[in-house]
Amino acid sequence: LAKTTQPISMDSYEGQEVNITCSHNNIATNDYITWYQQFPSQGPRFIIQGYKTKVTNEVASLFIPADRKSSTLSLPRVSLSDTAVYYCLVGDVWAGSYQLTFGKGTKLSVIP
Amino acid sequence: DSGVTQTPKHLITATGQRVTLRCSPRSGDLSVYWYQQSLDQGLQFLIQYYNGEERAKGNILERFSAQQFPDLHSELNLSSLELGDSALYFCASSERGEQETQYFGPGTRLLVL
Numbered sequence: 448l449a450k451t452t453q454p455i456s457m458d459s460y461e462g463q464e465v466n467i468t469c470s471h472n473n474i475a476t477n478d479y480i481t482w483y484q485q486f487p488s489q490g491p492r493f494i495i496q497g498y499k500t501k502v503t504n505e506v507a508s509l510f511i512p513a514d515r516k517s518s519t520l521s522l523p524r525v526s527l528s529d530t531a532v533y534y535c536l537v538g539d540v541w542a543g544s545y546q547l548t549f550g551k552g553t554k555l556s557v558i559p
Numbered sequence: 560d561s562g563v564t565q566t567p568k569h570l571i572t573a574t575g576q577r578v579t580l581r582c583s584p585r586s587g588d589l590s591v592y593w594y595q596q597s598l599d600q601g602l603q604f605l606i607q608y609y610n611g612e613e614r615a616k617g618n619i620l621e622r623f624s625a626q627q628f629p630d631l632h633s634e635l636n637l638s639s640l641e642l643g644d645s646a647l648y649f650c651a652s653s654e655r656g657e658q659e660t661q662y663f664g665p666g667t668r669l670l671v672l
Binding site for chain 1: 561563592594601602603604607615616617647649651660661662663664665666
């Protein structure tokens with residue numbers, strides 16, 4: 448079973464750009480990479496999704512290199528409300544069956 | 560509000576018992592996913608159903624089972640409960656399949672004593 452690896456935690460000051468990287472080996476050719484945000488006692492919430500190169504929406508950017516074995520979520524000018532756990536999600540083919548693999552999450556703490 | 564509902568919000572039971580968690584997906588969504596979140600294991604994918612059929616399976620224990628009904632709601636059955644099954648159980652839904660945005664429900668917090 449392929450693993451995804453993210454830093455366990457990160458600290459950042461308000462107003463700074465934060466980059467969180469997820470490593471994912473054995474990503475399937477057709478799989479997308481999706482990032483979710485989770486606040487305590489709430490379900491995860493979709494942030495951004497991409498397949499390759501760069502994707503940008505109103506809240507974040509996603510950078511994916513050509514080999515697609517990693518992805519970087521970029522949050523511009525973070526605020527205190529961005530304090531949360533961030534997960535990357537990739538599909539994975541293991542033993543012939545399709546599975547979904549979440550990373551263990553990165554706890555981002557934004558400091559005033 | 561994601562549009563996904565889960566009941567009950569909290570559940571306290573004893574070891575060896577059986578419980579059923581219920582999930583209603585967003586209107587129009589055909590896929591339902593179940594996840595388990597515990598402190599030491601993070602967010603673990605359990606199983607996915609699409610339009611009533613099992614579509615993908617994660618590390619779901621044999622003591623656990625799920626189904627999706629014709630009205631598309633889903634139930635997760637947990638039996639012979641152990642202390643280690645205490646966790647948050649999330650349901651998510653999407654329009655069709657795996658590559659789409661998943662909308663998560665508020666979760667059911669299960670405590671096994």
